[in-house]
Amino acid sequence: IATDLTGHIVRMNPAAESLTGWPFCDARNRHLREVLALRDKLTNEPVDDLVTRVVREGKVEGPSSHRLSVSNGGEERSIADTVAPIRDSTGRITGCVVVLRDTTEICKMESRLVFAERMASVGTLAAGVAHEINNPLAYVLANVDFAMVELQSALAGSRANKLEEIVEALQEARHGADRVRRIVRDLKTFSRAEADKREIVDVGPIIESSINMAWNEIRHRARLVKELSSVAPVDADPSRLGQVILNLLVNAAQAIPLGRADLNEIRVATRSDALGRVVIEVSDSGCGIPQHVLSRIFDPFFTTKPIGEGTGLGLAICQGIVGGLGGEITVDTAEGKGTTFRIALPAARQNVIPSAVSEPAAKLSRCTTRLLVLDDEVMIGKAMRRALGGSFEVTVLDCPKTALARIIGGERFDVIVCDLMMPVMTGMEFHAALSSFDPDLARRTIFATGGAFTAAAQAFLEREGILRADKPINIKMLRASISSLLGETDVVLAPVGVGH
Numbered sequence: 001i002a003t004d005l006t007g008h009i010v011r012m013n014p015a016a017e018s019l020t021g022w023p024f025c026d027a028r029n030r031h032l033r034e035v036l037a038l039r040d041k042l043t044n045e046p047v048d049d050l051v052t053r054v055v056r057e058g059k060v061e062g063p064s065s066h067r068l069s070v071s072n073g074g075e076e077r078s079i080a081d082t083v084a085p086i087r088d089s090t091g092r093i094t095g096c097v098v099v100l101r102d103t104t105e106i107c108k109m110e111s112r113l114v115f116a117e118r119m120a121s122v123g124t125l126a127a128g129v130a131h132e133i134n135n136p137l138a139y140v141l142a143n144v145d146f147a148m149v150e151l152q153s154a155l156a157g158s159r160a161n162k163l164e165e166i167v168e169a170l171q172e173a174r175h176g177a178d179r180v181r182r183i184v185r186d187l188k189t190f191s192r193a194e195a196d197k198r199e200i201v202d203v204g205p206i207i208e209s210s211i212n213m214a215w216n217e218i219r220h221r222a223r224l225v226k227e228l229s230s231v232a233p234v235d236a237d238p239s240r241l242g243q244v245i246l247n248l249l250v251n252a253a254q255a256i257p258l259g260r261a262d263l264n265e266i267r268v269a270t271r272s273d274a275l276g277r278v279v280i281e282v283s284d285s286g287c288g289i290p291q292h293v294l295s296r297i298f299d300p301f302f303t304t305k306p307i308g309e310g311t312g313l314g315l316a317i318c319q320g321i322v323g324g325l326g327g328e329i330t331v332d333t334a335e336g337k338g339t340t341f342r343i344a345l346p347a348a349r350q351n352v353i354p355s356a357v358s359e360p361a362a363k364l365s366r367c368t369t370r371l372l373v374l375d376d377e378v379m380i381g382k383a384m385r386r387a388l389g390g391s392f393e394v395t396v397l398d399c400p401k402t403a404l405a406r407i408i409g410g411e412r413f414d415v416i417v418c419d420l421m422m423p424v425m426t427g428m429e430f431h432a433a434l435s436s437f438d439p440d441l442a443r444r445t446i447f448a449t450g451g452a453f454t455a456a457a458q459a460f461l462e463r464e465g466i467l468r469a470d471k472p473i474n475i476k477m478l479r480a481s482i483s484s485l486l487g488e489t490d491v492v493l494a495p496v497g498v499g500h
Contacts, residue, residue: 001035001098002086003095003097004095006031007049009035019079020036032051038050062083063082077104080103081100083097083098151166199238201241203345207270211249217253220259221253221256221259222261227269229271249266255284269281273344275344278345278346279345282340287336327344368393369486371413372397372403374418388478413441417445420447444485446481450470
């Protein structure tokens with residue numbers, strides 16, 4: 001695209017017409033900003049006038065790969081743009097030429113590569129994660145089996161003095177189930193495949209999740225020391241930042257031989273630096289990085305690990321992710337003494353993170369609130385009835401069509417807890433049908449989900465006003481949230497969920 005000194009278009013080639021969605025006959029004499037609406041890829045802010053600075057300074061600008069072009073048809077494309085001055089035979093600047101390169105497919109490929117590397121990291125840890133899940137599951141099942149046998153005996157009156165031990169066994173089972181819930185939560189965090197979604201986050205929980213994922217690699221090699229100081233939140237995608245920390249933790253562990261964990265150390269620390277940035281450090285007492293390869297560790301496909309143990313992409317992707325957040329990643333190392341990787345990220349502009357919803361004592365009138373639990377898994381329905389029956393009048397159904405028929409037929413419910421993914425009618429379809437008949441009740445519906453496995457389900461959960469509860473459901477929080485929906489407490493139920 002060629003412009004005059006004021007930035008108005010004087011020429012376009014067919015490729016520019018195709019990319020911008022503007023035919024030259026319509027774009028001619030329009031300002032470049034009108035035809036080429038560019039936004040910064042990091043901040044989503046409109047890009048400054050490309051022409052004015054080039055005309056003023058007489059220098060080439062670019063190429064830049066951090067801008068997004070929104071074409072005349074509304075389609076978004078990733079663009080690498082370069083702007084250069086046009087000079088006449090005397091050297092006087094008469095206008096500018098803007099050269100655009102469509103990098104959309106390259107960016108998509110990079111995103112797929114980042115996700116593939118994350119999955120490779122998770123795959124490396126799969127055996128350890130399976131081990132971590134099976135351990136708590138073993139004592140959950142053993143304690144539940146014990147409790148069932150003892151309760152049957154106690155109810156028969158022959159061993160009533162065993163009730164205290166039964167309660168203790170069930171408490172242990174609950175603790176084990178909670179461990180499984182946390183492990184699955186961490187797996188879901190790292191296995192998200194959706195596009196980069198940045199938000200204001202506290203780095204502490206992300207570090208803890210990363211440690212949980214890497215724990216089986218760490219514990220056989222070194223003691224873990226955490227020095228997590230209070231730091232400002234950052235603007236980041238939690239799964240991608242977690243991927244960086246997980247990669248550094250696994251690298252630290254693999255730099256230390258197996259055995260003698262008491263003699264080695266992996267240290268994770270957070271602090272603020274002199275620039276106000278949030279600093280995350282991962283240090284190990286391992287073998288260190290040889291000086292002759294230190295300059296290459298961030299190069300794609302470079303690895304010192306044996307074939308089959310590393311792709312050579314981990315640190316390159318870490319550097320890309322951290323750089324994309326406006327930060328930097330550096331390394332200090334000494335052969336035979338250990339290595340420290342240091343991530344520095346700008347603090348988020350919003351420095352307050354909403355705290356989790358507390359669990360107040362809900363003001364509930366016993367059995368005056370009618371609750372409909374809708375789930376095709378019969379056992380889940382039974383468990384919900386047991387857990388909530390003391391506070392609500394609970395009706396359990398396993399068919400959304402039956403539920404709709406009863407509601408249309410005049411049966412009243414105050415709140416609905418509905419499974420998101422069901423075979424006959426999905427939770428999304430149920431919500432659409434209910435909204436057309438009783439929009440108020442649709443707004444008082446909480447969707448229980450073990451994971452949104454389709455793009456449509458994910459988009460539905462992200463809609464404004466849609467309430468969700470992640471499985472396994474936190475019953476205390478669900479009870480308080482139902483009370484909030486009915487205006488009986490001051491709790492504000494956030495659309496992001498109940499069961500975290």
